[in-house]
Amino acid sequence: MNPDATPSPSLLSDAAEPHARPTPAPVWLFVLLFLILYGGMIYFDSHGGSFNPQVYAPYRSLAGLTLYQPPASGPDLARGKAVYENVCGLCHNTDGTGKPNQAPPFAGSEWVLGSLNRMIRIPLLGLSGPIKVKDQEWNLAMPNMGAALSDDDLAAVLTYIRRSWGNQASAITPEQVKAVRAELGNRNQPATVDYLNTIAP
């Protein structure tokens, strides 16, 4: 160290000491922060999907996601098959051929391929008394198996019956089932062939 070296005047001067004084925060900073926060909230609101776990990007809302659901193309035969095997298949057989002394067949049955209004009434009311199916007399009692099913399920299973095992008849919509259910009201006697014949096809 060189003893002759004199310290620079600035190091000796007290006036150069930095001071920490309270300073008012600039207003523009608060305005800027507020604007950033506001913009962030708008972005969050439009992209957050309302915190709905079903809404993934690129969808922005549940309504937008629902809009892009592919329209149901025709009747839901898979659902009808599931209901059929659960409810009807035990007696009518899973291949629609019926079982002797239990239930008549569906494949090629004129009651299945014929009037839609009459067909919907059979599961809703049940059926008792003699009925002729494919030139064969049946005289059995069927409980109202369809009364507890929802309109969607009943429409699906009836459509499945009308479209399977070689049957080719029109589909039945939940609206048609609903209309028939409303018409029946509180009727709880099982249908008979005479009653069904009074229904307009």
Add this chain to the structure above:
Amino acid sequence: MNHGPLIFLAAFFALAGSWSGFVLAPQLQVGQLQQTNTLGGGATYPQARSGLAQQGLQVYRANGCATCHSQQLRQSGTLCDVVLTDAGTNQPALIAALLTLKCGTVPTEAEQRAVIPANTNLPAAIQTWSEADAKQMLARLPQPVRQGMTKEQADAAAKTLTAAGAKAQIWIVPVGPDLARGWGRRRTVAEDFLFDNPVMPGSQRIGPDLANVGARLPDVSWHLRHLYAPRLTEPASTMPPYRFLFEQRKLGPAASPDALALPAPWAPPPDYGIIPKPEATALAAYLASLRAEAPLFVAPLTLPVASAAPAKPPAP
């Protein structure tokens, strides 16, 4: 330490806040996730993996596959195609409708769809769309008539066609760079990982995304050959060979059905065969089980293979 309690409270609330946001809220939202039904078909999704594929997940984990491969596909948008399925009987009205719609195929650069549907013999530019083109289109149904529309535009176009006595369907097409690379048909969603434990979505893409690799490459023997010699199946692959998952065995008098079919540079000496160890078999089964393409409510799409040939209704 003048403000000990204050600092403690501040730290506590900061940690509790981030824990609630990153752990608690997602757990409440998707922690109880169940299998759902696919759109249309009503099949249950996802299906649990087979036992072998379950073991393969652990092999995937043990070998660090998730370091270089992601399992999450992104989607930047959803578009609609209007597809004419039935021309109806009023052909002049339909041709007029097609002309007002200025039908034609315009797959733009920005679309980035997984599969560009073949729409052959049609003019690319909609300006040159003529009556002859419309007739040509009617000759081959079902035929996409307009592609890459928003849902509102597609609904309007379908309505115009329906008013002319025809039948039109709207196909939902997810688009995005990942899908354009052919890695999948839609984005991945939480349901896809329901049976993964642990979930390994990965964070780097040194290799391609594997979320849908089972649908892309369903052949288990391809995966085995790829694991043994990556550049045999993919000449540009940067993957290291996983030869320790295989062993070289002397073959008996009969050829082993498990031995890999390898060409010259990789082939073992005569009378020897490359046999996959159980780990390799499990890993290949796991890779073949990775399929994230079922249409779901949260990720709708129309699978072209499923609906390209709708069941022909009985002739009236």
